[in-house]
Amino acid sequence: MFRRAARLIFEIAVLVAFWWLGGWIATLTGLPLPGGVIGLALLLVLFACGAIRPALLQGGAGLLLAEMLLFFIPALMSLLDYGPLLRSEGWKILLVITASTVMVMLSTALAVEWMCNRSSRHEPR
Structure with a gap:
């Protein structure tokens, strides 16, 4: 031990x-x-x-x-104090978290794709 x-x-x-x-x-x-x-x-x-x-x-x-x-996410520890709120509004919170995560992932993917296309156009061949 x-x-x-x-x-x-x-x-x-x-x-x-x-x-x-x-x-x-x-x-x-x-x-x-x-x-x-x-x-x-x-x-x-x-x-x-x-x-x-x-x-x-x-x-x-x-x-x-x-x-x-x-x-x-230290705020998760405070969720223990808000059990009733999570039971009533938890699905809305989960929806917002999911939607914002998808938006961040999409915007990151689009930004990377845009930068890759932009840098490939400016490369000497």
Whole structure:
């Protein structure tokens, strides 16, 4: 039990170290990217070249992924206080969330498609 907890803490510490390193690199270089993205890119490079096996961080990453909703949407914890509201208006809230998610995905896809078409027209052949 203690050994498993120590391993999880170590794996999460390694992931946090990559996040911190990515933030440091972003600050140092002035890159307009979040430190987490840079840190994950560094970790991906280490996975790809075989310096680190993904299985070594699987437990910590799995724990963080399982709790990701709590990291990104802390307001979900307050939903416990609004049970009656969710029972009466929950379908409307779900409809708004679904519609807004679809609109964001469509606008992102259209923007990427537009930029790809635009950049391909300006490429030297």
